[in-house]
Amino acid sequence: MSTETPAPASEPPVTGFWRLVPEPSLDVVRRWGWTSVIVNIGIVVTGGLVRLTGSGLGCPTWPSCTDSSYVPHPELGIHGAIEFGNRMLGFVVAIVAIGTWLAVMRYRPKRKDLRRLATAAALGVPLQAVIGGVSVLTGLNPWIVSAHFLVSPIIITLTVSMMRRSRTSPYPHTPPVVRALATASVVAAWLTVALGTLVTGAGPHSGDPETGRNGFDEELISQLHADVVFALLGVTIALVIATRVTATSRTLRKLAAWLLAMELVQGVVGFTQYFTGLPWVLVLIHMFFAAALIALVTAVYGERGTPAT
Numbered sequence: 336m337s338t339e340t341p342a343p344a345s346e347p348p349v350t351g352f353w354r355l356v357p358e359p360s361l362d363v364v365r366r367w368g369w370t371s372v373i374v375n376i377g378i379v380v381t382g383g384l385v386r387l388t389g390s391g392l393g394c395p396t397w398p399s400c401t402d403s404s405y406v407p408h409p410e411l412g413i414h415g416a417i418e419f420g421n422r423m424l425g426f427v428v429a430i431v432a433i434g435t436w437l438a439v440m441r442y443r444p445k446r447k448d449l450r451r452l453a454t455a456a457a458l459g460v461p462l463q464a465v466i467g468g469v470s471v472l473t474g475l476n477p478w479i480v481s482a483h484f485l486v487s488p489i490i491i492t493l494t495v496s497m498m499r500r501s502r503t504s505p506y507p508h509t510p511p512v513v514r515a516l517a518t519a520s521v522v523a524a525w526l527t528v529a530l531g532t533l534v535t536g537a538g539p540h541s542g543d544p545e546t547g548r549n550g551f552d553e554e555l556i557s558q559l560h561a562d563v564v565f566a567l568l569g570v571t572i573a574l575v576i577a578t579r580v581t582a583t584s585r586t587l588r589k590l591a592a593w594l595l596a597m598e599l600v601q602g603v604v605g606f607t608q609y610f611t612g613l614p615w616v617l618v619l620i621h622m623f624f625a626a627a628l629i630a631l632v633t634a635v636y637g638e639r640g641t642p643a644t
Contacts, residue, residue, distance in 0.1 A: 349441075356441045361501050364442055364449070367435040368498040371456065372491055374428045376626040379487045381421040383622040386535075387615035391475045391542025393418030397468035425464055432457040435494070452497035459490040477536035477549040484532055488525075488629040495630050499637030507584040509640030516574040517587075517639040520594065523567035524632040528625050530560040538613060557609060564602055571595045574635075587638045594631050601628060 349358075359367075385391055393407065393414030394400035400407045400419055407415030439446070439453035463486035470479040534556050536549035575595050578588040601624040608617035 353441060356437050358441055358443055359438045361442070364435075364438050364501055365498050367431070367438045368494050368501075371428075371431050371435050371494045372630055374424070374431050375487045375491050375494070376623065376630070378421065378424050378428055379484070379626040380619060380623050381417075381424050382484065382487075383619045385418050385421045386480070386542040387540050387618055388414065388417055389541075389543055390414035390417040391480075391546065392471065394422065394471070397471040422467075425460075425467070429460045429464075432460045432490075435497075439497070446501075448500055449497050452493050452500070456490045456493040456497070459486055459493070462486060463490075475542045475546040477541070477547065480542065481532035481536055481549075485529065488528060488626060491626060491630050492633045495633040496637055499634060507587075507640040509583055509587070510577070510581045513574065513577045513581055513583050513587070514639045516570060516577055517636050519570045520567065520574055521632050521636045523563060523570050524628055527560065527563050527567050528629060530556070530563055531621075531625060534560050535618075540613065540615065540618060561605075564598075564605065568595075568598055568602065571598055584638065584640065587635070587640070590631065590635045590638055594628075594635050597624065597628055597631055600624065 385393070390413070393411055393416070396402060399405045400411070400415065400422075407419045436453045436457040439449045442449070463483060466479060466483045466486060470476060470483050473479055533549060533551055534553070537551040537553045537556050538548075541548065571591070571594055575588075575591045577583075578591045601621065604617055604621050604624060608614065608621055611617065
């Protein structure tokens with residue numbers, strides 16, 4: 336009786352449409368992922384520019400720009416150009432999402448975890464477009480505008496998670512305290528960003544002079560946002576210390592340090608904008624760092640490793 340281990344069954348040959356898609360390496364998959372993160376941070380910035388310049392209704396309807404045209408007319412001025420530019424970047428985001436999805440679906444051997452993440456990220460793009468259209472059709476309702484913004488951080492989270500899971504080396508064992516602090520940093524970061532959208536919804540940058548606000552007391556919601564920021568800083572400081580005094584990977588130590596540095600810079604920008612009357616340039620920088628913060632804290636969480644035995 337033979338004791339040889341049977342060879343693993345080979346995957347069925349690629350047929351049909353998929354034969355037209357080149358089989359990518361993991362490096363190619365990661366490059367698509369990085370591109371997706373970059374363009375999604377970019378659309379956060381351009382979306383912020385739309386809102387901060389009062390261009391939210393520069394194209395007063397959706398999906399066309401006006402009732403008679405899909406592109407802005409000269410009489411719509413700079414506001415129409417800014418809003419239309421943001422919509423055009425949305426098509427770039429969609430193209431990159433499709434490219435990322437195709438690369439992951441074509442990669443061999445099949446990775447169900449990567450496919451789920453890439454599919455969810457790709458589906459987030461049309462969802463964001465629809466929410467953006469609803470925000471225009473409802474006259475920039477602040478709650479819908481907040482939801483429109485939050486889709487981009489979700490797509491960034493899914494894409495960074497996909498890239499972290501595409502690694503070929505085994506995850507290191509990590510002490511429970513580090514894993515707990517990494518998880519807490521994600522929760523605090525997301526709570527900070529979500530409250531930030533409420534602060535914006537209560538503040539003066541509505542996207543259009545005629546748009547109503549969400550009804551929150553601006554000072555109260557800003558104070559709550561600041562309190563959560565301090566909690567995030569505390570958790571991240573504890574995480575940095577924990578990664579230094581326990582047996583954790585060098586990558587996680589570096590990521591935790593970068594996360595703390597970014598939070599400090601973001602905090603300085605946030606407090607400066609608050610005490611200087613919310614100049615739109617500082618608010619835009621603050622939004623950029625918010626999107627980048629989500630990407631970095633997701634990378635920290637993805638590097639937290641497996642429970643130490």
